[in-house]
Amino acid sequence: MATVFEMEQERATERSAAALAVFETEARKAEIPYGCRSIQDLPAEAASAVGAAARLYDLTVVLQPDTAQDSFDNATSTQILLQAGGPVLVIPHIFKGAFRPRRIGICWDGSRSAARAVKDAKPLLSGAEAVVVISINEVQVAPAEASAQNLMKHMGRSEIATTLIELTAERSEVQPSILSLAADEGLDMLVMGAYGHSRIREGLFGGVTREMLNTMTVPALMSH
Incomplete structure (x- = not known):
């Protein structure tokens, strides 16, 4: 019988694959060069790894933590914000459409x-x-x-x-x-x-x- 941790890990893998698929589709539409990387680790270590990688980029984009869902992912966004060493754009769950900050x-x-x-x-x-x-x-x-x-x-x-x-x-x-x-x-x-x-x-x-x-x-x- 799968443990709670294993079930959460499986859900996280599914969310990661879905997010990467959407990103690749949109990047191809925009005709911009891109790369993808999936980090499989414990939440704290994953946040540290992403936070460290973010220090080499101009902007990091994360999704708003979802307090309605008891997920390890919730801690990741806030930890990245603390560790990135640069700007982090937080997108709310309710946001729809293109991002145009006029x-x-x-x-x-x-x-x-x-x-x-x-x-x-x-x-x-x-x-x-x-x-x-x-x-x-x-x-x-x-x-x-x-x-x-x-x-x-x-x-x-x-x-x-x-x-x-x-x-x-x-x-x-x-x-x-x-x-x-x-x-x-x-x-x-x-x-x-x-x-x-x-x-x-x-x-x-x-x-x-x-x-x-x-x-x-x-x-x-x-x-x-």
Whole structure:
């Protein structure tokens, strides 16, 4: 009789084969060069392997963890985000159609992670039709030198026009406020820093990052 681990491993193999088949089909349609690699390992080791490989690429794309399914795969996306050393584009389960980030929102709090995300997203921001800087509780969290206004000036030097929306929200309402604004503004993508705890607990995301991964409705480019 197959063990739970063996059954989960078999399901993971099936999901991997299906995902690779879709990827190969779309890559051929787009007429782009590509390569495929399947990693068979324990979840933690697999996440480390993918995270290490991601350091050699400009962008890593992962699927939003599915909290409705008790799967080892759920930990993989978040671990890749922590280990990639670069931008990770997280695609929500409900997302359909082609990814065209014409309207982009920057979740700005003046932090190192947010600044890293903006730098990583620069190629996409440069090609966007509209860029909205979303500042929440700025007086409480953002250093004066890294204010939203100064970010807008910095973006302007790269000829990226931005508009600013300032929000005030309680801690528990930050993530819902961001997603509500994304819907109201018709945003195609969010850019935001990803936050972990200390090295001992860095696998546990805190606050807004964890909530966003659980309930996201638009693709998000995150950098840790």
